[in-house]
Amino acid sequence: MKRIMITGALGQIGSELTVRLRQVYGTDAVLATDIRQNDSEAALGGPFRLLDVSDAAAFGETVKEFGADAVLHLAALLSATAEYKPLLAWNLNMGGVLNALEAARELRCQLFTPSSIAAFGTGAPTIATPQDTIQRPLTMYGINKVSGELLCDYYFHKYSVDTRGLRFPGLISHSAPPGGGTTDYAVEMYEEAVRTGRYTSYIDKGTFLDMMYMPDAIEAVIQLMEADASRLKHRNAFNVTAMSVDPETIAASIRAHLPNFELTYRIDPVRQAIAEGWPDAIDSTAAREEWNFRPVYDLDRMTEDMLVHLQAKAAPGQQVNFG
Structure with missing residues (x-):
């Protein structure tokens, strides 16, 4: 990664990830975007643009204008809120992922999209839940995450988009x-x-x-995005905990x-x-073996x-x- 665009940069993960990425890659190399602006370090400490991720044209134009070679797509409605607003969650979460994937396909960018332990659900083992197992979630958020995982795999296999992701706890x-x-x-x-x-x-x-403590989550994102692609058997939705x-x-x-x-x-x-x-x-063996994940x-x-x-x-x- 050399020039990075982040969506949902003022959210729970994005507000800390943006600051850390600017420390690692340089202030001007990291564009923070969100649907709103505030006075946080993520918004004021470097390049920032307002962006509605449901606007496909604006999404692609922003990636292109910034010259990003990596997009970290974090914008989403989270689990509890999604249950109260399921239609909004589907439209925002799935529309945003599709727009991110299309931008990455057209502009040949790396793409990171987070998944979640919500992607499992009924029928999956509850102890030492493996990397590859049944996924039948009964929540809108979980359904969004499984669908996102599958779409990222689809774009990798069909269009060779370098998609990567973590199943966050x-x-x-x-x-x-x-x-x-x-x-x-x-x-x-x-x-x-x-x-x-x-x-x-x-x-x-x-x-x-x-x-997981946020510092470990932030370092895991960077480590996965910089990992040697030839080592990644799964690429998307690695279990981490x-x-x-x-x-x-x-x-x-x-x-x-x-x-x-x-x-x-x-x-x-x-x-x-x-x-x-x-x-x-959950069992994080795949992440440990394929890109040396180790929480501190x-x-x-x-x-x-x-x-x-x-x-x-x-x-x-x-x-x-x-x-």
């Missing part, structure tokens, strides 16, 4: 706010642990899901620093049903780093002593 970040995902409870728990010392989870105890946790597990890790942290429950039936349709723990952060190391950063950002009077 829940991503935890101290920088970007939650964006409507089912696993956002984990981010909220850390934030409330520092802010109030208590949290009410909408996901039930014993509901294990894969998670760093830990499998439930709310109680995260709370126990937080209490190592904040012993008085309180966790209670008020279950959201929509997001709980989504979570119960996802794997407990386990749960306790992530917890310590999250609390340090959130404590530093806390308003006066809201800071909690820990250590």
Whole structure:
């Protein structure tokens, strides 16, 4: 990658990925795009353009004008929001992927599109879920992700588009706010642990899901995009994960620093049903073997780093002593 365009650059992943890519490839080599603009570092720290990814002509023109050789297509409606707005999710998520694929085909760009553990569903093994297994999701977001995986494979085999992707687990970040995902409870728990010392989870105890700390996710994107293509047997939708946790597990890790942290429950039936349709723990062997994926952060190391950063950002009077 030499000149990179990012869609959804102000979202949960994009806001941190944009900053990191500019550190690695140079400020002027990374174009951030989104449907809105804000005062974040991703928007103000380098080239930025407004872009509606559902506008195919504007999508292609933006890639061409910037001279991008790689497009990282992150713009999407996430899992919980997609269940409340399924038609919008289909139109945005699938329309955006198709426009990204067409731009990559016409302009001979690399294309990264993230998938998700939501792409599995009923019938897939829930423990050590393999790279290749049945995928029958019962959520609109999961259906979008499976369809996107298949489309990326189609464009690779039919048009030789260099498509690559990761099946992300829940991503935890101290920088970007939650964006409507089912696993956002984990981010909220850390934030409330520092802010109030208590949290009410909408996901039930014993509901294990894969998670990853955002720095590991960002480095995984860069590592995959720079990987030797001859090593990639799967190319798209690699399983990646760093830990499998439930709310109680995260709370126990937080209490190592904040012993008085309180966790209670008020279950959201929509997001709980989504979570119960996802794997407990996936197998990332293919990613490890084909491009040397290795996460750095386990749960306790992530917890310590999250609390340090959130404590530093806390308003006066809201800071909690820990250590």
